[in-house]
Amino acid sequence: MTNKFPQRSHCPINYALESFGDKWTLLIIRDLMFNDKQSYGDFLASGEKISTNILADRLKRLEELGIVTKGAQAPNRSKVAYSLTQKGRDLLPIMLEITRWSGKYDADTYASRSFLMRLEQDRDKLIAAIRAGW
Amino acid sequence: MTNKFPQRSHCPINYALESFGDKWTLLIIRDLMFNDKQSYGDFLASGEKISTNILADRLKRLEELGIVTKGAQAPNRSKVAYSLTQKGRDLLPIMLEITRWSGKYDADTYASRSFLMRLEQDRDKLIAAIRAGW
DNA sequence: ACATACACTTGCAAAATGCAAGTATCGTGC
DNA sequence: GCACGATACTTGCATTTTGCAAGTGTATGT
Structure with a gap:
């Protein structure tokens, strides 16, 4: 059987691009990771x-x-709740470095001053703090 | 005049996606950053x-x-040499975190064991070392 | 002057995306 | 048990982006 996701190469950058290298996927991951969204309608x-x-x-x-995994959280609820797997949660450092870069170069960034400050000054603690909440 | 690059939002993740969120752009940056490539033909x-x-x-x-900037490095050479600006070089942490993630989840990754080890054990020093070479 | 290398452009078919509308399933109120 | 709204999709079609093959323009080397 031929693979459903043909790969151009096993370069790590390319692997990531083939996983989430389009204009939308990371926005869903962002919503799951930082914005407490979990349903189709939320996204x-x-x-x-x-x-x-x-x-x-x-x-x-x-x-x-x-x-991502899909599961009806509460048993008698029809609303579908998506959530990040470990593989998804491991994208956190990437997401934070992206935030740092955009915070630096987008003059109108939505990222808050205080968050960017924390990121700049103690990235590792910030990561640990977020992970502690999972 | 209307903006050439319309923006969906100033979310930092979205800003990054609108800068390099497609299947090819990061590969060019990778080649410039890690593979000593600088010409159209190289890419x-x-x-x-x-x-x-x-x-x-x-x-x-x-x-x-x-x-990225475009410049004919040697004056009487026709070959065009592209290189990263500061803004481009600042993508290094993102590229490294991507490499780490792919190294962890792609069983067939091209990333070398030793590089991944260094990345895992002393990310900051690795970044400093690469930056020292620029 | 001619060939070659390099850096693109162009034209067209194929695929992905955007948009509007429609369908399926579940839970709730009656 | 049946209508109803809410949620989560699916479908069809126009538009845009991509992929592929071929062609063009400009240096440089001989």
């Missing part, structure tokens, strides 16, 4: 206006890649 | 087989974003 409501078919496609893909 | 020769029109487009875009 749809994000500021960047992802369209429904793309969202469904990306969620499916993230599940197949083992970055 | 074309990379393992992932980027096509010529996409390469030209991305190089132009990276220049416009101030991540």
Whole structure:
């Protein structure tokens, strides 16, 4: 059987690109990681206006890649709750370094001064603190 | 005049995605940062087989974003030499965290054991060492 | 002057995306 | 047990982006 996700190479940068190298996937991961979102409707409501078919496609893909899991949290609730797996949570350092870079170069960044300060001054503690909340 | 690069939001993750959130851009940055490549032909020769029109487009875009500069290094040489600006070099921590993540989850990763070890054990020194070479 | 190398451009087919509308399933109120 | 709203998708089609092959322009080397 041929692989569903053909790979161009096993370069680590390329592996990451083939996992989440598009304009939408990291936004879903951001919402799961930092914004307490977990449902399809939550993701749809994000500021960047992802369209429904793309969202469904990306969620499916993230599940197949083992970055996200889908589960009905409370048993008698119909609402689907997505959450990050360990593989997904391990994206935290990448997300934080991206935030740092954008915080430095986007004059109008939404990232708060205080968060960027913490990131700059004690990245490792910040990571530990976030992980402690998981 | 309307902006050439419309932005969906100033979320730091989104800012990064709009800068390099596609399947090819980071590969060019990788080649500039780690593989001593600097010419159009060098990038074309990379393992992932980027096509010529996409390469030209991305190089132009990276220049416009101030991540890469284009200059004929030696004066009487026709070969164009691209290089990273400070903004581009500041992507190093992101690139390294990506490498770490892929190194952990891609069983067939090209990243060397020893490099991943160094990254795991003393990330900050590794960054400093690479920066010292610039 | 001619060939070659390099850095792109162009044209067209194929794939991915954006948008609007429709469907499926569940839980709740009656 | 049945209508209803809420949630989570799916579908169809127009637009945009990508991939591929071929062509063009400009140096430099001989």
